[in-house]
Amino acid sequence: GQNIDQPTEMTATEGAIVQINCTYQTSGFNGLFWYQQHAGEAPTFLSYNVLDGLEEKGRFSSFLSRSKGYSYLLLKELQMKDSASYLCAVMDSNYQLIWGAGTKLIIKP
């Protein structure tokens, strides 16, 4: 079967760095997405990786290793507004997104 694993919850301190991991087993691979979802709101797109390596966008970076079935989202200089759930999703061979359950990130002052 297809499976996306990510930690259920993480806690970090304002101003610090946090890494949210995602491992996947899917039938085919056509890219990996990270979304941010604040409580009670819709998911919003953060990043997309299809090749191995690191993609950087301001305070957020996303890394992919296809051979290991592994990705991480790195958030730097954490702000209170970064408190949200972070969803990892993989596009499979049918070009459908398979979603992880999400990681709830709690930022403490």
Added chain:
Amino acid sequence: IAGITQAPTSQILAAGRRMTLRCTQDMRHNAMYWYRQDLGLGLRLIHYSNTAGTTGKGEVPDGYSVSRANTDDFPLTLASAVPSQTSVYFCASSDGLAGDTDTQYFGPGTRLTVL
């Protein structure tokens, strides 16, 4: 402002009733999707449409139907609601092209409670 709208925002429904959730996008995206999101589970695809006039079944299609008469609208119908359909429903759309441009953009969601 371009984007996706959903209606209603929330609804409480008696079991056995019929309900249509509405979704409209103005980005001229080819593909549209319906997901449900339940606590502790990832988003699960209910139905999708790659282009106007076509629809397909996702992971959890039972009890739901969709239609895609035009590019902009993609309504989701629950023919006879059951309590297990209590969830938050998200509509999304994408260009429908492979690669980076296939990013999905989400509507604000409909919170549905079936009693």
